[in-house]
Amino acid sequence: MSDLRGDELLERVVAELRRPVALSPDFDARVMAALEPPSPWTAPLRWLTRPRTVTVSPLGLLGAAACLAGLVVAGAALATRALRVLEPPPQVAVAPAPGPRAEVVRFVLAAPGARRVSVIGDFNDWDAEATPLRPAAAGVWVADVALPPGRHEYAFLIDGREWRADPIAPRAPANEYGVPNSVITVGARSS
């Protein structure tokens, strides 16, 4: 894919740059030590969801079916109640661990003709899938996101390809890479 055929000078440059670079010998150990252990619920969940072979008699099957039906009815009733309590406010995306002082920020972009729009930034590791905007009226896209206090750089990604700064927000001053980013400061009003 790298087409430098015939350019002897740049071929030599690239050959040199492709040579491996050494990291500290303990690099892997440091990274692995920094990873949090999995949730204590992971192992029990894996045990519960592991496939098993069960043998039952026809009579036992009838009893099991009756028990299952009862459990399904009771579970559905409980789940409906729980969902009413736990359901987040509609259409509010939550950036990772926003904390108690988080503020809900509304991101709005006019992008007529776009098939999908997402907001990417420091707060979601620039992940194009994490925070999609929803289509509102006439080519306007909207998302409400809970952000922790502090300065956040962000941009919009249109159809997974086109990177666009927020036209109504200040630009990130240190962006020297030709990719336009915007800046929002959460908590600035209270300070």
Place this chain on the structure above:
Amino acid sequence: MTDLPDGVIVRRVLEGDPDAFGVLLSRYRDRMARFAVHMLGDRDEAEDALQEAFIRAYRSLRRCADPDRFDAWLFRIVVNRCRTAAARRARRARLVAGDAPAVGRAAAAPADPDGWREEIERALARLAPEQREAFLLKHVEELSYEEMARITGAGESALKMRVKRACERLRGLLRERQYV
């Protein structure tokens, strides 16, 4: 486990096996290190950026939309960590007078008897950051323009222009040095 596809390993990590992440780490560490060191020109800074990128990737693994293309997703995080590190350095340089950019001063290989590698690092350091990034992704990491567009957020035509300008500038800088 070392020959399993990325998607299978990602799913193992997500099912509660953090050690499986070590396979992804050893699979992509060298390639990402090469990019980060050439991009930042400082081994320590590159190592910090890389460590942060791997930890962020682990924490955000559920958001990796296509686990079979974990490498492309990881590359995007590494590119952004390098940009953040460069921006941090630029802010520091503005605050501390005389703190020259680190690019090109610390990445020379230990065995570089004719100084060729150092010449290259110095020339790379003189490229505009977006040109350096595009050149490395295209010619050193051998990504397609489509992949580069997804990783950098820039359009394909802009990336082609950056690579072209980077090549021209590198040719000029290195020929200049050769014939001095």
